[in-house]
Amino acid sequence: MKEWIRKWLNGDLDLLENVTDAAEVPDSTREELKEQKKEFRQRLYEKTNTDAAIQAERKSFYAIYRGIAVISCVVLIGVLLFTVANMPRYGVENPRTVEVVKRYVEKGLQETGAVNIVAGMILDYRAFDTLGESHVLFTALVCVMILLRLDKKTIRGGHLDDYYLVKQDTYFDVSKDSIIRLVGTVLVPCIILFGFYVLLNGQNGPGGGFSGGAIMGAALIMFSTAFGFDTVDRVFTRKMLMITSFVSLAFYSFAKGYVFFTGANGLENHIPKGTPGAILSGGLILPLDIAVGLVVACTMFGFYSLFKRGSIGGD
Amino acid sequence: MMGEWILFGVVAILLILALLCFTAAVIGAYRFGFVLNRMHAAGIGDSLGLLCVTAAVVAATGFCMDSLKLILLIVFMWFTSPASSHFLSQVEYFTNEHLYRYTDRKTEEE
Structure with missing residues (x-):
């Protein structure tokens, strides 16, 4: 048995003696940091410039890097030029554009049940596109949260250069x-009432x-500016x-996946369309609108909150 | 016939007044040097100019749903625009180090 284990068992040695709690380390000032x-x-600069192995590695890395960059640029240019060359000639009628537009304008109301043909297009015919857009918003929120969120560990450990700037905001x-x-x-x-009106219509x-x-989202931002973040935190937490x-x-x-599998593009399905012009009409368009609206509102307020104070809902 | 001409005259006078207000606002916003002076000049267009234009349109359309919406527009604009001006000027007041040059305050200390 080793010496220190016996000592530790006897209670003579404290293993955590030299490990200080992060909370006890005082914040260093910005100049020190x-x-x-x-x-x-x-030091890093000097080391990389003198070490021969690092030099050689860097040289080969840059050779490969430049080669890949040139190849990917050429491939991208080729693909784009090929696409442009295959595009329909300007001003010439071609069935791909004419028929699709005609179908949307003439049968849009009948097939989607929406008086607003644009809503019928983006949430019925081309709902996959809108799905991607709302996922992009969500991804952006997640990325901003990864980059900007200040948890308690970051602030306490003194790793944050601009901690003083963040504190200044409260003045x-x-x-x-x-x-x-x-x-x-x-x-x-x-x-908020106007937002609901626009959302439901x-x-x-x-x-x-x-x-x-x-x-x-703008109403939420206004509310948090007027009454402070503490008031919003009671309802609008990060978990929520x-x-x-x-x-x-x-x-x-x-x-939308269910609808696409059972009958998209005006084929028969069993979701009722309702009378055109009523609030409850257009089949799935209204629920999808509400889903998209909730995601957009959450994203907007999340952005504001993260940029303003580095957290959502106070944690 | 006479009533229509009177209405037309009222609308025209209101629109000309609004144009004068907006001219003053534009000239002031570009010609004044200090921020608070420029905000004051822009505020003329935001308050009186907006009121005159909207009143002219309300008079021209008569009382219907659209004119009600326009009156609501005046209410909201007159409610929000002074508040935003207040906070803008507050920021200027707190952050401008040379404010004493433009105001009645004699020294930096006061």
Whole structure:
């Protein structure tokens, strides 16, 4: 048995003696951090310029890198030029554009049940495209969260150069102002109501998921500016944002996938279309609009919250 | 016949007034040097100019759903625009180090 294990068993040795808790390390100032970074860069620079092995590796890496870059550029140019060469001539009628447009305009109302043909197009005929768009929003939110989210470990460990900048933001907090509180009290309900109107009327008039969601997200931002983030955190936590986004996107994917498999593009299916012009019409267009709107609202408020203070819902 | 001409005159006078307001706003926003002065000039167009244009359109259309929406527009604009101007000027007040040059304050200390 080794010496230190016996000592540890006897209670003479404390293994955690030299390990300090991250909370006890004092924050170094910005100047110190800058100095350390500069020193580290200088050392790295000197080492990479003197080491022969690193030099050789770097040379071969750049040779391969340039070769791959040139090849991928040439391939991309070739593909794009080939596509352009195969495009229909400008001004000449070709069946691919004429027939599709004719079908959408003439039979759009009958086949999708939406008075607004644009909504019928983006959420019925071309719903796959909209599915991708809403997933792009969700992915962007996830990426911003990975990059900007400040958890407690980052702040406590002193790894953060701009911690002081983040703290400075609270000096200019306007949520104590009585003017903005009054404006928020009057405006936020109106904006949210208008957002619901635009969201629910997507199949009957201008509007739909993206614009309605953007208005609702703006209302949330207005609310958090007027009453502070603590008020929003009681309802709108990070968990709730994630659950809402996930449920909306999953519902969209499953519902539209089901429709695509059972009968897309105006084929018969058993989802009722309703009377055109009513709120509950257009088959799946209204639920899909609501799903898209929720994702957009969550994404907008998530962006604002992450950029403003580095977290959603206070954790 | 006479009533229509009176209506036309009212609409024309309101529109000309609005044009004058907007001209003053544009000239002021470009010619003044200090930020708060320029905000004041732009505010003339935002408040009185907007009111005159919207009142002219309301008078021209008569009372219907559209004019109701336009009146709501005036309410919302008059509600939000002063608030945003207030916060813009507050930011200027807090961040401008040479504010004492433009105002009545004699020194930086006061």
